[in-house]
Amino acid sequence: MTRALLIVDVQNDFTEGGALGVTGGDAVAAGITRHLAEHAVDYAVIVASRDWHDPDSDNGGHIVPAGSEGAPDFVDSWPPHCIAGTEGAEYDPGLDTAAVTHHVKKGQGKPAYSMFEGVTDDGDTVAAVLAARGIETVDVVGIATDHCVRATALDALEHGQHVRVLTDLIAGVAAEPSEAALAELAHAGAELASSGRA
Incomplete structure (x- = not known):
């Protein structure tokens, strides 16, 4: 078995009611939980990432702290979110993480978007985890x-x-850039599929 599931940032601050809540976030959490209930055995590795930003820091310009000069541009800088140790940084309660084999934290003191920029608690990168298991x-x-x-x-x-x-197990901030992102991924060689075909 050489397949892995990568679960990206299904956290309270990115689902409804969070600091940067995305419409449909709770539904994604519930959908991934259903997918895991049916398909966890199909994956050799299941990796879940979380944004995990340092408190009392702008995290390399990624976060514009409340009360500071300037405003976030929502492209490269953002309001405070997913601060280490806060409820907002925790997984959405609708996501059952029992089957997750590796937990990755990213953005610890610096901007990070890809889970490949994060590390496990043991210091392993996602690339290393996948390579070690022949994914x-x-x-x-x-x-x-x-x-x-x-x-x-x-x-x-x-x-x-x-x-x-x-x-069917993703949610975006806005429709237009989300459609553009999917088109870019398809052009780069990714397959766009439904979890029903997983």
């Missing part, structure tokens, strides 16, 4: 289509993986 195919799900899902899928392609984006 050749990854399914990518999570939040947000137009940011961290896009970046993760592109990095997976760069690392030589066959990439499938399960389009």
Whole structure:
């Protein structure tokens, strides 16, 4: 078995009611949980990432702290979100992580969008985890289509993986950039699929 599931940033701050809540985020969490209940055995590795930003820091310009001069541009800089140790950084309660084999934290003190920029608690990169298990195919799900899902899928392609984006298990910030991200991924060689075909 040489397939992995990459679950990107299904966290409270990225689902409804969070600091950067995405419409459909809770539904994605529930959908991934259903997918895992039916298909966890189909994956040799299941990796879940979380944004995990340092408190009391702008994290390399990624976060514009409340009350500071200037405003986030929502492209390269953002309001405070997914601060380490806060409820917002935790997984959405609708996501059952029991089957997750590797938990990855990213953005610890610096900007990071792709889960490939993060590390496990043991310090392993996602690329190393996949290589160690001979993974050749990854399914990518999570939040947000137009940011961290896009970046993760592109990095997976760069690392030589066959990439499938399960389009019924993702949610984006906005429709237009999300559609553009999916078109870019398809052009780069990713397969756009449904979890029903997983």
